[in-house]
Amino acid sequence: MTKADIVARLSDKTGLEKGDVQAIIDGFMREVRVSLESGDNVYLRGFGSFILKKRAQKTGRNISLNTTLVIPAHYVPAFKPAKVFAETVKDSNPVEA
Numbered sequence: 001m002t003k004a005d006i007v008a009r010l011s012d013k014t015g016l017e018k019g020d021v022q023a024i025i026d027g028f029m030r031e032v033r034v035s036l037e038s039g040d041n042v043y044l045r046g047f048g049s050f051i052l053k054k055r056a057q058k059t060g061r062n063i064s065l066n067t068t069l070v071i072p073a074h075y076v077p078a079f080k081p082a083k084v085f086a087e088t089v090k091d092s093n094p095v096e097a
Contacts, residue, residue, distance in 0.1 A: 036077050048081040 007025060011018045032050050035042050042050040057073040081089070 044082075046082055047085055048079055051078050051080055052076070053078045 003025065007018055007021045010016070010025075011021045014021070032042050036050060036052060039052065041052065044050075052075040055074050055076055058071050060069050060071045061067070062069060
């Protein structure tokens, strides 16, 4: 599913114009991004959390130059689904043998 698919579905379900729904979704994503950029996590009860995970410093290799380099510690964005959300998805999609 793409963002355009989400916009179309929400527009059909709510009766709002696609342009208005697009603006709302863009605004939501912008606010999540701004919050994470400022170091704040975003918690959506029943859905999940957009969090920052710290990656430790490590040594990497550039195999084309045969050199080592230090990759500094840094934060990466991550999504952690809420338990209820994860269980619902798991129950709705059983693994077939």
